[in-house]
Amino acid sequence: MDLQAYFAERIRLINDALDQYLPPENQPPVTIHQAMRYSVFAGGKRLRPILCMAAAEAVGGRTDRVVPAACALELIHTYSLIHDDLPAMDDDDYRRGKLTCHKVFGEAIAILAGDALLTYAFTLLAQQVKMVDISAEAALKVIEEISRAAGTGGMIGGQVMDLQAEEVQVDGDTLESIHKRKTGALISTSVRVGAMLAGAEEPELFFLAEYADNLGLAFQITDDILDLEGEEKKMGKRVGSDLKKKKATYPAFYGIERSKSIAREKVNRALQCLSNFGKEAEPLRMIARFLLNREY
Amino acid sequence: MDLQAYFAERIRLINDALDQYLPPENQPPVTIHQAMRYSVFAGGKRLRPILCMAAAEAVGGRTDRVVPAACALELIHTYSLIHDDLPAMDDDDYRRGKLTCHKVFGEAIAILAGDALLTYAFTLLAQQVKMVDISAEAALKVIEEISRAAGTGGMIGGQVMDLQAEEVQVDGDTLESIHKRKTGALISTSVRVGAMLAGAEEPELFFLAEYADNLGLAFQITDDILDLEGEEKKMGKRVGSDLKKKKATYPAFYGIERSKSIAREKVNRALQCLSNFGKEAEPLRMIARFLLNREY
Numbered sequence: 001m002d003l004q005a006y007f008a009e010r011i012r013l014i015n016d017a018l019d020q021y022l023p024p025e026n027q028p029p030v031t032i033h034q035a036m037r038y039s040v041f042a043g044g045k046r047l048r049p050i051l052c053m054a055a056a057e058a059v060g061g062r063t064d065r066v067v068p069a070a071c072a073l074e075l076i077h078t079y080s081l082i083h084d085d086l087p088a089m090d091d092d093d094y095r096r097g098k099l100t101c102h103k104v105f106g107e108a109i110a111i112l113a114g115d116a117l118l119t120y121a122f123t124l125l126a127q128q129v130k131m132v133d134i135s136a137e138a139a140l141k142v143i144e145e146i147s148r149a150a151g152t153g154g155m156i157g158g159q160v161m162d163l164q165a166e167e168v169q170v171d172g173d174t175l176e177s178i179h180k181r182k183t184g185a186l187i188s189t190s191v192r193v194g195a196m197l198a199g200a201e202e203p204e205l206f207f208l209a210e211y212a213d214n215l216g217l218a219f220q221i222t223d224d225i226l227d228l229e230g231e232e233k234k235m236g237k238r239v240g241s242d243l244k245k246k247k248a249t250y251p252a253f254y255g256i257e258r259s260k261s262i263a264r265e266k267v268n269r270a271l272q273c274l275s276n277f278g279k280e281a282e283p284l285r286m287i288a289r290f291l292l293n294r295e296y
Numbered sequence: 297m298d299l300q301a302y303f304a305e306r307i308r309l310i311n312d313a314l315d316q317y318l319p320p321e322n323q324p325p326v327t328i329h330q331a332m333r334y335s336v337f338a339g340g341k342r343l344r345p346i347l348c349m350a351a352a353e354a355v356g357g358r359t360d361r362v363v364p365a366a367c368a369l370e371l372i373h374t375y376s377l378i379h380d381d382l383p384a385m386d387d388d389d390y391r392r393g394k395l396t397c398h399k400v401f402g403e404a405i406a407i408l409a410g411d412a413l414l415t416y417a418f419t420l421l422a423q424q425v426k427m428v429d430i431s432a433e434a435a436l437k438v439i440e441e442i443s444r445a446a447g448t449g450g451m452i453g454g455q456v457m458d459l460q461a462e463e464v465q466v467d468g469d470t471l472e473s474i475h476k477r478k479t480g481a482l483i484s485t486s487v488r489v490g491a492m493l494a495g496a497e498e499p500e501l502f503f504l505a506e507y508a509d510n511l512g513l514a515f516q517i518t519d520d521i522l523d524l525e526g527e528e529k530k531m532g533k534r535v536g537s538d539l540k541k542k543k544a545t546y547p548a549f550y551g552i553e554r555s556k557s558i559a560r561e562k563v564n565r566a567l568q569c570l571s572n573f574g575k576e577a578e579p580l581r582m583i584a585r586f587l588l589n590r591e592y
Binding site: 031036079089111116119125126127136147153156164 | 319324325327328329332375379382384385402403404405407408410411412414415416418419421422423425431432433435436437439440443444446447448449452453455456457459460
């Protein structure tokens with residue numbers, strides 16, 4: 001399978017769906033819809049929706065059924081980036097080479113655009129039943145799963161721990177715990193939700209969640225290394241900015257070489273979790289292997 | 297019926313439920329749960345949950361069935377206040393006589409506490425089916441209704457229009473449109489959701505929504521008048537602060553006397569919408585009449 005072609009096709013499909021779901025830019029109040037779309041279409045890799053769809057494939061299910069949920073996950077991811085970038089949080093002017101939402105639209109609109117994307121994600125999740133062939137019970141379960149992953153036991157909790165880690169020296173376990181929540185929870189849920197909507201049950205769900213936990217950590221570690229080593233042009237943000245802010249990162253704690261070996265180990269564990277799956281899980285395997293070959 | 301006793305009983309019931317639903321304050325990460333609880337228990341009037349329960353009563357339904365949804369509405373209302381008070385938005389240091397969330401916990405935690413309350417509202421709405429006797433279909437419909445009311449077509453849209461109105465002179469229609477969205481949408485939805493969960497259908501829902509639209513406007517107008525006339529002690533915020541910020545308000549546009557007569561007119565219309573309802577709608581009528589006798 002050609003990874004580039006697979007990614008390109010999925011990204012196009014997801015972007016088309018997002019474009020169709022989001023309120024049009026000329027719908028009043030215009031500014032907020034412009035800001036939402038600006039950030040959603042600022043060049044995201046669509047990792048979460050791609051994982052969601054690939055998980056549906058892995059259990060032999062139809063991918064079209066998970067598209068609304070996959071897009072909702074991307075909206076929630078985007079809202080979290082907008083709020084993370086705010087001056088009161090990480091205070092970043094650029095992301096992926098483009099000005100952050102608050103630099104273009106101002107802080108007030110950026111806060112509201114984040115709020116609006118989070119809110120709209122749940123509108124979309126509630127509307128799923130009208131768009132694709134799933135039951136109301138399944139839709140509700142997905143809403144509960146996603147809201148928990150995005151909440152204080154998941155993404156928001158990780159963000160709080162991350163903010164607080166700037167002030168103290170954290171140990172390795174805390175570091176893993178921050179990352180498992182901050183980025184891991186939503187990534188893991190993307191995989192679980194895709195599989196659930198495709199009809200998977202335990203123990204398949206368990207192994208897929210394990211895969212996703214390891215993948216999420218590997219992803220965060222490579223991101224941290226890229227931040228440190230990467231070229232400004234490729235990342236589109238000031239290189240080493242995490243270190244300057246004393247963020248709790250793997251390379252800052254373990255050094256770069258050790259971090260790379262931890263990432264490799266996590267990817268291998270992720271792949272092991274898929275050992276009982278057939279060739280339908282090939283996209284999930286491919287995504288894991290790809291992580292090891294990101295540009296560092 | 298004794299309004300004071302009715303309100304006191306409902307407020308106690310709602311506060312108990314909120315206390316039970318929200319993550320405990322000592323659950324890590326502690327700070328975010330403290331911040332969420334600080335704002336939720338900062339002395340709100342619980343108008344939205346009370347309306348939600350009263351609407352269920354008005355159509356002859358059981359109020360216990362709507363308690364989780366009523367609490368979710370209050371969490372969404374609270375999140376909107378936390379974000380509205382931020383320096384980048386209305387920049388208020390006090391609300392109801394207490395320091396605002398960001399003055400106590402800092403801006404970053406206040407942003408995240410707002411995000412967390414919004415997110416948790418949907419966890420609660422998804423869990424409703426496990427807590428009370430409603431169908432998955434009804435729960436989904438409620439999630440869609442509430443997320444729409446809280447989104448860019450409702451509350452967030454009104455907030456955006458309100459921010460933009462600070463820079464231009466607005467006309468009476470725009471003023472009504474801002475208020476209908478900013479506070480009206482969630483108030484109206486509180487009534488509709490309460491009635492829906494109690495089994496109401498059109499045309500009952502239509503008249504109840506009309507009642508709520510008028511009530512919501514009357515509520516906003518009296519709030520604006522209180523802001524201008526009220527005593528600092530009673531309101532807990534700097535009197536006349538809206539005027540200083542050139543906010544689009546009824547008293548600023550129509551003057552105080554005219555605004556009072558518009559509020560009276562809206563309350564009368566709200567009461568007319570209930571003319572086909574029996575004595576079960578007495579609480580809704582009482583709440584409307586109460587608005588006219590708030591302290592001005």
